[in-house]
Amino acid sequence: MSENDKTPAPRPLTATHPLALAPVSSPPATVDGFVREFLVNLNLERGVALSSATETDKYLALASTVRDYLVARWLEDQRRQRADQSKAVCYLSAEYLLGRQLDNNLLASGLTDIATQALAACGIDIDSMRAHEVEPGLGNGGLGRLAACFIDSLATLSVPSIGYGIRYEYGIFRQVFRDGQQIEKPDAWLALGSPWEFRHPEAAQTVSFAGHTETYDDDGVLRSRWVPAWSVRAVPYNYMVPGYQNGRVNTLRLWSAEATKAFDLRTFNSGDYVEAVRAQTFAENISKVLYPEDSTPQGKELRLQQQYFFVAASIADYMSKVLPEDFDLTKLPDRVIFQLNDTHPVIAVPEMMRVLVDERKLDWDAAWAITQKCFAYTCHTLLPEALEVWSVDLLGRLLPRHLEIIYRINDEFLLAVRERFGDDERRLRDMSIISENPASVRMAYLATVAGAKVNGVAELHSQLLREKVLHDFDEMMPEKFTNVTNGVTPRRFMRLANPELSELITAALGTGWLTDLERLRELESYAEDADFRAAFAGVKAANKRRLNEVLLARDGFAIADDHLLDVMVKRLHEYKRQMLKVLHIVTLYERVVSGRVAASDLQPRTFIFGAKAAPGYAMAKRVIHLINAVGSVVNSDPRLEGRLKVVFPPNYNVTLAERVIPAADLSEQISLAGKEASGTGNMKFALNGALTIGTDDGANVEIRELVGDDNFFLFGMSEPEVEELWARGYRPGEFAQADDELRRALDLISSGVFSGGDRSTFEPIVSNLLYDDRFMVLADYTSYIAAQERVDAAYADRDAWTRSAILNVARTGFFSSDRSIRDYIDRIWHAQPVR
Numbered sequence: 128m129s130e131n132d133k134t135p136a137p138r139p140l141t142a143t144h145p146l147a148l149a150p151v152s153s154p155p156a157t158v159d160g161f162v163r164e165f166l167v168n169l170n171l172e173r174g175v176a177l178s179s180a181t182e183t184d185k186y187l188a189l190a191s192t193v194r195d196y197l198v199a200r201w202l203e204d205q206r207r208q209r210a211d212q213s214k215a216v217c218y219l220s221a222e223y224l225l226g227r228q229l230d231n232n233l234l235a236s237g238l239t240d241i242a243t244q245a246l247a248a249c250g251i252d253i254d255s256m257r258a259h260e261v262e263p264g265l266g267n268g269g270l271g272r273l274a275a276c277f278i279d280s281l282a283t284l285s286v287p288s289i290g291y292g293i294r295y296e297y298g299i300f301r302q303v304f305r306d307g308q309q310i311e312k313p314d315a316w317l318a319l320g321s322p323w324e325f326r327h328p329e330a331a332q333t334v335s336f337a338g339h340t341e342t343y344d345d346d347g348v349l350r351s352r353w354v355p356a357w358s359v360r361a362v363p364y365n366y367m368v369p370g371y372q373n374g375r376v377n378t379l380r381l382w383s384a385e386a387t388k389a390f391d392l393r394t395f396n397s398g399d400y401v402e403a404v405r406a407q408t409f410a411e412n413i414s415k416v417l418y419p420e421d422s423t424p425q426g427k428e429l430r431l432q433q434q435y436f437f438v439a440a441s442i443a444d445y446m447s448k449v450l451p452e453d454f455d456l457t458k459l460p461d462r463v464i465f466q467l468n469d470t471h472p473v474i475a476v477p478e479m480m481r482v483l484v485d486e487r488k489l490d491w492d493a494a495w496a497i498t499q500k501c502f503a504y505t506c507h508t509l510l511p512e513a514l515e516v517w518s519v520d521l522l523g524r525l526l527p528r529h530l531e532i533i534y535r536i537n538d539e540f541l542l543a544v545r546e547r548f549g550d551d552e553r554r555l556r557d558m559s560i561i562s563e564n565p566a567s568v569r570m571a572y573l574a575t576v577a578g579a580k581v582n583g584v585a586e587l588h589s590q591l592l593r594e595k596v597l598h599d600f601d602e603m604m605p606e607k608f609t610n611v612t613n614g615v616t617p618r619r620f621m622r623l624a625n626p627e628l629s630e631l632i633t634a635a636l637g638t639g640w641l642t643d644l645e646r647l648r649e650l651e652s653y654a655e656d657a658d659f660r661a662a663f664a665g666v667k668a669a670n671k672r673r674l675n676e677v678l679l680a681r682d683g684f685a686i687a688d689d690h691l692l693d694v695m696v697k698r699l700h701e702y703k704r705q706m707l708k709v710l711h712i713v714t715l716y717e718r719v720v721s722g723r724v725a726a727s728d729l730q731p732r733t734f735i736f737g738a739k740a741a742p743g744y745a746m747a748k749r750v751i752h753l754i755n756a757v758g759s760v761v762n763s764d765p766r767l768e769g770r771l772k773v774v775f776p777p778n779y780n781v782t783l784a785e786r787v788i789p790a791a792d793l794s795e796q797i798s799l800a801g802k803e804a805s806g807t808g809n810m811k812f813a814l815n816g817a818l819t820i821g822t823d824d825g826a827n828v829e830i831r832e833l834v835g836d837d838n839f840f841l842f843g844m845s846e847p848e849v850e851e852l853w854a855r856g857y858r859p860g861e862f863a864q865a866d867d868e869l870r871r872a873l874d875l876i877s878s879g880v881f882s883g884g885d886r887s888t889f890e891p892i893v894s895n896l897l898y899d900d901r902f903m904v905l906a907d908y909t910s911y912i913a914a915q916e917r918v919d920a921a922y923a924d925r926d927a928w929t930r931s932a933i934l935n936v937a938r939t940g941f942f943s944s945d946r947s948i949r950d951y952i953d954r955i956w957h958a959q960p961v962r
């Protein structure tokens with residue numbers, strides 16, 4: 128024995144050691160403390176001195192520093208969630224359109240001022256750090272952004288919850304324009320490193336695919352099991368989701384696919400290097416890229432792999448890592464609710480049944496009783512073509528055991544239908560989870576049958592779901608159906624996007640409104656206060672100047688002070704009817720160039736578009752081309768005397784939304800009634816003091832009810848009127864015949880003036896409108912143009928306009944995603960906020 132061996136061995140860090148209980152403490156929340164932590168991160172993590180650090184070094188060190196302040200609370204919340212008996216929400220979503228993280232995390236942790244001063248002390252402008260961040264675009268549009276707003280509200284309301292999703296290596300494509308046409312570039316959002324995530328390879332799950340099923344005798348019980356053919360590793364990356372200044376930090380867990388060891392070993396042994404790499408690529412393809420489609424199902428096998436990959440990993444994670452060991456599974460519904468964000472995660476239902484029946488060996492009925500209480504389904508569409516279906520053939524090949532389970536769920540469900548309605552063959556055929564010719568699985572029906580609740584996302588949408596899309600189900604089980612109107616987080620879309628308006632509101636109302644948005648009502652009386660109106664108008668003008676930085680850089684011109692800023696930003700889709708907006712612009716242009724209207728009589732307007740089209744959606748891409756083409760003609764025609772400008776900044780994303788929306792005067796929400804489930808862009812605009820021109824569709828209905836008819840420009844057919852016109856037989860050409868200006872506008876587009884004389888470029892758009900027009904653009908044109916004239920007239924009285932804008936802000940506090948989450952708690956989850 129040597130001398131050294133006499134020193135006592137270090138005490139093992141047991142679970143009760145003080146450091147294990149409270150693993151880290153936050154650095155001091157002072158400017159000095161922040162500077163120190165920042166420099167430590169720069170030196171020790173990045174390995175550079177401040178004097179030689181690049182912008183990326185500084186940004187990454189700053190992000191690490193902010194993280195350091197949040198980690199202690201995060202670990203504490205994770206510990207508590209495991210120990211806690213309270214019910215948790217697992218939000219399952221294939222998309223999270225997060226937007227930039229730095230500013231949000233600074234705000235949530237109350238560090239914005241300290242960080243600003245600390246960086247200034249280091250000679251760094253924090254705005255340049257903000258600008259350096261690449262947003263994670265892990266979603267297509269509204270659905271993904273909703274999930275991001277919801278996890279913010281869940282944390283802010285201290286609801287125990289985990290968001291589960293996919294860490295796509297490439298998010299939504301980056302859009303650039305070449306000759307006015309959309310080009311898609313890969314979105315390498317991870318290229319600079321991803322400072323907000325924590326990779327946890329030790330918590331990986333194995334997810335299997337394909338193979339076959341077999342039955343076996345398990346001590347006298349006949350059971351089924353799945354013998355898969357291959358599997359991948361799902362590695363979790365954790366993101367902190369801080370509540371707004373409440374000390375709560377929830378988790379977003381995104382899964383990344385990697386090759387399993389077995390893959391490696393097999394190929395290593397075979398000595399086939401090329402095969403080894405191919406196998407690895409094959410596995411990793413699963414989380415490689417976000418499908419850039421948002422309302423048409425992709426019949427892509429890889430997409431089904433993605434869906435199963437993330438829900439299987441999430442359920443396994445929840446059951447093995449979050450639930451205590453030896454948990455009594457019959458109590459599962461008291462502990463967790465899995466909220467299905469649209470049908471993308473619905474394969475979780477048969478997966479839960481497989482886990483309970485095959486792995487945990489519960490009998491079918493017990494497992495089904497549990498499963499039916501653990502899931503709830505949010506439907507996001509009304510377009511029949513957007514209801515996801517998977518061919519039985521594909522599903523059976525990729526997930527053979529799940530297909531068996533779906534068949535059994537369907538058999539038992541159809542028995543229940545028969546019991547209730549007798550041999551009503553129409554009903555049995557229409558309600559079957561499996562449709563015939565070709566045999567396929569209707570995921571929305573599976574979700575409706577399995578879910579404890581089914582919700583639409585706005586009052587009108589929920590009503591139409593019950594009356595139309597899921598009518599038979601509503602007749603059989605009306606108690607399942609409910610509504611939760613969407614919302615948006617005021618932290619990002621007011622406080623961060625519109626700091627000046629937020630300051631003005633705080634000056635009037637004091638603090639607290641940001642987490643109690645109905646308090647905006649108190650602004651109503653300020654609408655009558657001339658000083659407040661002047662201040663409010665000043666904020667709008669300042670926001671336009673801020674937006675001008677973007678426009679100047681891109682187009683070399685800025686919004687003139689007297690221009691009405693008219694904004695339409697959202698995914699490009701025919702049902703959203705960007706073409707109606709184009710026809711308005713072309714109409715104004717045609718009036719001037721034909722000499723019927725003097726340019727000096729036009730209300731000066733700048734039109735801003737932002738929109739990505741799915742890469743395979745030819746008509747949508749053609750509309751983008753047309754918007755750019757109209758813009759380049761209109762912007763440079765001297766006859767307009769600069770009174771109309773059209774701008775289309777490429778790559779609309781959350782970052783651009785935060786810049787554009789606070790500057791807008793007019794919000795375009797012009798979908799055909801009965802097609803937009805809710806919309807959330809409409810809410811962001813109203814909360815930032817834009818007036819809406821819109822149809823009676825989605826949440827527009829509720830916005831109009833709240834702000835009042837005097838503060839909203841309604842036009843177009845109502846949903847029943849749309850139905851009636853379809854029933855009568857819609858002939859769009861008749862509408863063109865009936866309105867001179869509509870015909871002139873269409874003729875101008877056909878004439879080739881926007882395409883250098885080439886008549887064929889945009890002809891497909893015009894003939895589509897004249898001979899098909901599924902979304903009734905022509906039928907609503909006349910009413911739309913009339914509403915736009917009301918807009919011009921209203922804008923002429925700028926002070927009255929501002930009054931309306933203030934009332935829009937004051938009356939739309941309902942659209943906070945905090946209220947949506949409270950509705951989910953009351954109507955669906957019955958979970959309790961902690962503390």
Ligand SMILES: *Cc1c(COP(=O)(O)O)cnc(C)c1O
Nearest residue numbers: 268269697780781784806807808
């Ligand atoms: C809010 C938002 C959307 C949804 O807009 P809608 O007008 O509701 O379709 C889409 N994309 C981004 C980037 C958003 O912020």
